[in-house]
Amino acid sequence: MTAADEDSIEGSQARSGAESLHKSLEPLLASKEMVVFCGSGGVGKTSIAAASALAAAATMPGKVLVLTIDPAKRLADSLGLQEIGNIETRVPQTAFTAAGLEPRGELWAAMLDTKQSWDALILRHASGPEAASRILENRLYHNVTARFAQSHDYIAMERLFEIHESGRYDLIVIDTPPTRNALDFLDAPARMAEFFGGRLLRWLTLPYRVGGKRGARWLNYASKPFYQVADRLLGNQFLEDIAEFFLSFQEMYEAFVTRARAVERLLHDKRTTFAVVTTLEDGPLHEAELFCAELEKRNLHLGCLVINKVLPSYLLSHSGVQAADKLSVNAESVAERLAATCGSPFDDTARTVRVLTTIGESFRNFTVVARRESELRSHLGRHGEVLIEVPAFEVDIADIDGLARLAEFLLPIERTV
């Protein structure tokens, strides 16, 4: 902590923040059973989610699971996540000790394997092993689950539901998939239900249900133009493949829809909260604001907004800017004084001038960015009860120690290092 940090308002808030209710994740992590982290790609969602889970395990008794989607390799390694799909793994106690933490609870981690999760879902819902393998072996099956826009979102929510239902954990922290639109997963359960069982499906598979696979097609007035166009475009073999796939899916319809509704209820449950992560950049911030508004509209609980990668507030301090300017403007006289007072390596004054000017310029450069960020920050609208700022770290968050450093900004943690 520097002098400037202490006299700037922003800085003092950030520091005392850890103690204040509105600057800490503590109440959320202590009272909720599920925390869903969301935000656009590249904002550091995965690290924030993992750090929150670590913070919870470090400060509270109980079992915490972080269900992560696509962590950086080194982070995955440090959590003990190899390529093991959906298996939940306990982060060893020694990892905490090495990071100067004495955990009160247990931290578990799992990665989401979309394919494996879908297969499990089919096996659960299908009427029997034969029906299940008919779907699992359909050549369209993999494609549908891998490419359907909401498929990853849905399966993440589905896994959340399943794990929560098992009662194995006191708290589940989940990272959401990097989708084109952060809102998508909110609609995923409803869309899934619509996709697999709606009127449209019945309509689409009608000719095959009525006429048999290769039999004469009975086309109603409404579906006729569709088949004409589709046949000419794609050939009818392809349509038959699709129909067969959906026909096998249809027997699972009831189970599927029931489940999707349950998943949707869970998102609305008062034990679930959402945490929105953003950086102070136009795109992510815009998306975060949209998301907050959408949560409110749907009556979902917005637990907190985390602003990540914030540049240090001292860049905005007036005295800092002044000092930077003086170093650049008076570089020559300063260099001479340094040569006289301190000797080597300041004997080459030209070099010292260069270094001093660079330092001053660099400060001004970063000030421009910090101002841009604070400008964006000031336009930030509603954001729930808790607002947390996490600074830009000069190194990557790649291990438990890094997560612990990050966690210190989320809630008060005692560390021995």
Place this chain on the structure above:
Amino acid sequence: MLRAPDLLGRRLLFFTGKGGVGKSTVTAAMALLASERGKRVLVVEVDGKSSIADRFETAELSFTPTEVYPNVFAMAMDTEASLKEYLKLNLRVPIVGGLGPLAKALDFVATAAPGVKEILTIGKICWEVRESLEGRAAWDLVVVDASATGHVVSQLGAPDAIRDVVAVGPVRSQTDWMSALLADPSITALNIVATAEELPVAETIDLVSRVREQLDVSLGAVVVNQVLPALFTRSDEVVFERLCGADAREVLGIAAGGDVGVVLEAARLAVSLRTTRATHLERLRETVDLPMLFLPYLFARSHGLRETRLVADALGAELGL
């Protein structure tokens, strides 16, 4: 070091990358650069996030191209509109107004079927290029703000995927020329935008190998965006380290006031950020044997046309123009 690729000599440039690395900015900058070198450019935004409109500070884009900058036209991909256009051109199916329930049904099939949605996107893009090559459309260059690294392979691989599943019909027969166009290095280049950070670098490395394994699409360059400036040479750094010592700080404090500490701290942050990124960059350079274009981090007040122009200048310099 590989030579700067002749990207402006091609007719179709895709830009992909992990979310947040500045893919849209680089795409817009490439279009602007090309237009300033006398080309008539079409920019295609695939993921409808209106980022391209922001980069040119214009109104939201639609499927019909609009001029967003002199000689730069931009459009937003819309698979339904693309399908309508396709049907009109190929099947002479009269479609008035919206596709109605037919659209919903086709959308449904498109979602379920491998590559149908992607082919409507990639098909429209390839079609514009082919029309230009054959003199029926006037684009010298088509620049695509493509899907992020996770989706781009299935997008560009759509013609092949369609061929695997659709046995007959006009859709199948049209995939051949598309594949040929995408594979021709004198026409097409797939470029990857990254920043020198852990995940963007990892995704770039992964994408390069997936493209080589799964696609027959020629790779162009890796654009390393937001490169932080090197503050000091090694001998300068020695001076900087000593400046942080107590005796030097005292001199600095007298000369520049009490807050010289934060100025040094900011310089230290800048140095560490650059050092961290250098290791990722090193890994990228060691692993990926593609030409690399480096664009500086812009300490700009806002994002918009001015920034696009600055990036275009930097891009031009990197391409040796």
